[in-house]
Amino acid sequence: MMISILYGTETGNAEMLAEDIQAELEGDHDVTCENLSDVDPAALDPNRLYLLVCSTYGDGELPASAQPFAEAMDAAKPDLSAIHFAIFGLGDSEYDETFNHGPKRLAELMLAHGATQIGERVAHDASGSDMAEDLAFPWAEEIVGQAEDRLGAAA
Amino acid sequence: MTGKIAIVGAGPSGCYLAQALLKAAPELEVDIVDALPVPYGLVRYGVAADHQGTKGVTRQFARVFERQGARFFGNLKLGRDVDLDALRAAYDVVVLATGMSVDRPLGIPGDDLRGVYGAGRLTRALYEHPDAEALPDLGAHPLIVGNGNVAIDLLRLLAKAPDEFAGSDLGPGPSGWLAKSGIETITITGRSAAARAKFDPVMVKELGKLTGVRFDVVDAGDSDDPAGAKKIEALAGLSGTGARTVTFRFGLTPAEVIGQDGEVRAMRFATATGEETLPCTSVLTAIGFDPSPDLPRDVLLAGATDAEAGALAPGLYATGWFRRGPRGTIPENRADAQALAARILDDIDPDLEKPGRAVLDGRAELVDYDGWCRIDAAETEALPDGRCRAKITTRAEMVRIAK
Numbered sequence: 001m002m003i004s005i006l007y008g009t010e011t012g013n014a015e016m017l018a019e020d021i022q023a024e025l026e027g028d029h030d031v032t033c034e035n036l037s038d039v040d041p042a043a044l045d046p047n048r049l050y051l052l053v054c055s056t057y058g059d060g061e062l063p064a065s066a067q068p069f070a071e072a073m074d075a076a077k078p079d080l081s082a083i084h085f086a087i088f089g090l091g092d093s094e095y096d097e098t099f100n101h102g103p104k105r106l107a108e109l110m111l112a113h114g115a116t117q118i119g120e121r122v123a124h125d126a127s128g129s130d131m132a133e134d135l136a137f138p139w140a141e142e143i144v145g146q147a148e149d150r151l152g153a154a155a
Numbered sequence: 156m157t158g159k160i161a162i163v164g165a166g167p168s169g170c171y172l173a174q175a176l177l178k179a180a181p182e183l184e185v186d187i188v189d190a191l192p193v194p195y196g197l198v199r200y201g202v203a204a205d206h207q208g209t210k211g212v213t214r215q216f217a218r219v220f221e222r223q224g225a226r227f228f229g230n231l232k233l234g235r236d237v238d239l240d241a242l243r244a245a246y247d248v249v250v251l252a253t254g255m256s257v258d259r260p261l262g263i264p265g266d267d268l269r270g271v272y273g274a275g276r277l278t279r280a281l282y283e284h285p286d287a288e289a290l291p292d293l294g295a296h297p298l299i300v301g302n303g304n305v306a307i308d309l310l311r312l313l314a315k316a317p318d319e320f321a322g323s324d325l326g327p328g329p330s331g332w333l334a335k336s337g338i339e340t341i342t343i344t345g346r347s348a349a350a351r352a353k354f355d356p357v358m359v360k361e362l363g364k365l366t367g368v369r370f371d372v373v374d375a376g377d378s379d380d381p382a383g384a385k386k387i388e389a390l391a392g393l394s395g396t397g398a399r400t401v402t403f404r405f406g407l408t409p410a411e412v413i414g415q416d417g418e419v420r421a422m423r424f425a426t427a428t429g430e431e432t433l434p435c436t437s438v439l440t441a442i443g444f445d446p447s448p449d450l451p452r453d454v455l456l457a458g459a460t461d462a463e464a465g466a467l468a469p470g471l472y473a474t475g476w477f478r479r480g481p482r483g484t485i486p487e488n489r490a491d492a493q494a495l496a497a498r499i500l501d502d503i504d505p506d507l508e509k510p511g512r513a514v515l516d517g518r519a520e521l522v523d524y525d526g527w528c529r530i531d532a533a534e535t536e537a538l539p540d541g542r543c544r545a546k547i548t549t550r551a552e553m554v555r556i557a558k
């Protein structure tokens with residue numbers, strides 16, 4: 001399957017995790033990894049599965065590197081009805097009221113433009129005891145399994 | 156691309172720079188030197204003990220040493236153990252990422268009284284920096300000058316109840332000191348109006364969770380600007396019925412620290428309409444940092460080829476707080492370091508004759524990355540109740556464990 005991992009980050013944790021997921025999936029799939037700041041939402045490819053990895057800042061806002069993507073989405077209102085994505089969030093439960101709201105917003109934005117979400121949004125907690133990759137690898141495997149059924153093995 | 160690069164300072168700036176350099180050019184020899192036997196700068200000794208999530212970036216930095224091949228030369232101080240010219244002679248590129256650590260003085264009469272303490276001094280002591288001065292007695296009524304995130308950190312630490320440090324790495328000495336502080340009131344003052352205060356609203360919201368405190372926010376005013384309105388809203392949300400009173404005051408410009416018998420008794424401020432004097436038992440300043448005198452920062456920056464890009468002289472660069480001044484959070488250092496990495500890779504002209512790390516290797520008492528791993532293991536293996544780390548607090552002990 002063709003998979004693109006797109007990350008939104010400020011201090012680099014989401015980028016490191018995105019690269020780890022890429023390394024984990026690379027053996028069996030064609031995987032690219034890009035910063036959301038370099039991605040045009042109108043150019044997303046229906047033949048690829050998008051795995052979004054995104055942190056949370058400010059008061060439940062998107063991290064800096066995801067903001068241009070969100071702004072482009074608001075401005076260009078692309079039709080994403082052929083696009084499939086899944087999302088993994090990074091956050092910190094110290095910020096309890098806005099815990100993992102960044103990825104939540106990003107998912108809402110994708111859905112609002114017609115994209116189809118695969119699986120549940122999983123949230124890592126920087127104040128918790130789990131390593132992000134220990135949550136993300138099983139998540140990615142599960143998502144890819146579901147996507148293979150949905151997008152078809154051809155993709 | 157080959158080349159030998161020495162980065163001085165293993166704080167976030169130095170580590171992000173090494174990360175970006177080695178990502179773009181994995182063959183580079185990148186060495187990170189730090190005056191301390193332990194890496195990570197203010198992530199270890201500045202970021203609050205009760206903000207462990209923020210310290211999660213150290214997992215990335217560990218990879219820089221473990222997978223990307225950077226080497227750590229801890230316990231080696233530039234200006235004392237090795238001088239800048241020697242380092243420049245040995246490496247193709249030297250980068251200064253030594254931060255800023257000296258508390259900026261108030262610069263008003265009385266600022267040298269006993270009972271006036273800088274936030275850097277206090278946080279280093281709270282976080283058990285090996286060079287920290289002892290924690291002083293603040294009396295029952297400390298007054299904090301400054302409205303940035305560091306001031307709010309200090310306020311939160313002083314205001315917290317002992318059980319609110321669960322999960323932190325606050326050590327037994329500082330925990331005991333806080334528990335016995337006898338603090339009854341804390342006043343925090345800012346020069347500007349609340350709408351223009353430097354703190355992030357989330358930092359203030361977090362205060363609202365404290366159990367032992369009641370708040371009094373005086374004249375926060377209002378604001379048409381959305382960012383200002385958020386700050387005022389965060390302040391307005393503070394409530395609580397605890398025993399300690401925290402008072403927020405705005406629009407107060409420090410004029411004089413008033414003492415008696417060498418001890419702080421009050422602080423006088425200029426206000427928009429005249430002046431006001433607030434009684435207090437100590438004055439804690441969180442108004443910024445100055446460069447340490449070990450390096451001629453002003454001279455280096457004044458003569459820089461391109462100070463904005465961090466290029467000081469051929470083969471000599473600066474990044475992070477050392478370059479930009481004591482402002483900005485961890486993400487800004489990352490962006491800064493990434494831009495500088497691109498610049499260095501453009502400029503670098505490797506000289507194969509340069510010895511590089513050979514000039515550092517073999518020095519006495521050096522702590523390498525494996526040594527740090529032994530210290531880290533010692534700090535995390537036998538944990539006291541409710542703590543995620545028990546820091547080794549002296550250099551001698553660090554060096555002993557590292558061996």
Ligand SMILES: Cc1cc2nc3c(=O)[nH]c(=O)nc-3n(C[C@H](O)[C@H](O)[C@H](O)COP(=O)(O)OP(=O)(O)OC[C@H]3O[C@@H](n4cnc5c(N)ncnc54)[C@H](O)[C@@H]3O)c2cc1C
Pocket residue numbers: 163164165166167168169188189190191194195196197198200201202203206209231232233234252253254255278305308447449474475476477482483484485486488
């Ligand atoms: C109290 C406090 C709390 C903070 N809390 C947060 C927070 O919660 N979140 C956030 O994003 N940011 C926070 N910051 C800001 C953040 O710490 C800085 O943006 C960041 O640490 C600057 O990185 P740096 O690498 O430039 O400097 P530093 O982190 O200061 O690192 C400099 C390193 O250089 C070493 N060094 C100094 N002189 C020499 C020498 N002569 N030779 C060799 N080595 C030397 C030092 O030992 C140190 O390890 C806080 C800052 C402070 C002061």
Ligand SMILES: Cc1cc2nc3c(=O)[nH]c(=O)nc-3n(C[C@H](O)[C@H](O)[C@H](O)COP(=O)(O)O)c2cc1C
Pocket residue numbers: 008009010011012013014015054055056057058059060061063090091092093095098099100101126208209211357
């Ligand atoms: C200033 C600041 C604000 C934050 N705000 C939130 C928040 O509102 N909600 C949340 O879940 N996490 C919040 N976080 C935690 C980060 O999302 C978390 O540390 C994450 O691992 C950062 O990933 P990154 O390095 O990819 O940016 C905040 C962190 C910082 C430093």
